[in-house]
Amino acid sequence: MNMKPKETDWNQLFSIIEKHKHEKWGLIPLLQDIQESFGYIPPDSIEPVAQALNMFPSQVQGVITFYAGFTLKPRGKYVIRCCRGTACHVKGSRSILRLMKKELGLEEGETSEDYQFTLETVACLGACFLAPTMMVNRDYFGKLSPTKVNSVLSQYKKSEKC
Ligand code: FES
Structure with a gap:
């Protein structure tokens, strides 16, 4: 992009x-x-x-x-991290990631042109008991289902318009 x-x-x-x-x-x-x-x-x-x-x-x-926390590439206001670790993988993280890509129109590592969203995957978010998990900036979301992912993403898409 x-x-x-x-x-x-x-x-x-x-x-x-x-x-x-x-x-x-x-x-x-x-x-x-x-x-x-x-x-x-x-x-x-x-x-x-x-x-x-x-x-x-x-x-x-x-x-x-x-330091993994530092980046030289511009990132979005909301950095969405989808876990691709084993516990999340077993609970269907691959289809969760597919849905995120579709909803955001982004591939892994990409940032939207308006700098609102960046989509990343990580090896483990450290909350395997909540698998499958994602983070938006510092907020955790677990036990994800397609409906929950849609509702989380639309929450941030809405707050972007405010
Ligand atoms: S494997 Fe996903 S939170 Fe640990």
Whole structure:
């Protein structure tokens, strides 16, 4: 899917850098702050972050790559994670994922053009007793059925219009 890259808001970026640059272990909180504000870490922020913390850009890049929670690709306002672990697989997660793809018009790893939704799969959401499971940002939904998936997704589609 071709998406127009988001513009980086440099004022916002520099005020985040300013906030953390004197902290002793400032890199991780700084990157978390950037990701929370922008929904991802804009690749062109690596250089100024490295400069402010007296590091090499490759070191900053290395930390971003190491931590699964950081991403250099723009993501949607709502990140939908569908579990594809064994417990969920046994309880029909494959058809749940198929339904999500159809409802959102997205494949795994894709983000909608309006940056509202990102669809991801994960190895286990750590709530196997609720299989099959999904998360929307930090909220868990378990014991999914097609009806429940539709109702969860339509809840977020609605809140997007408000
Ligand atoms: S396998 Fe799905 S939550 Fe663990």
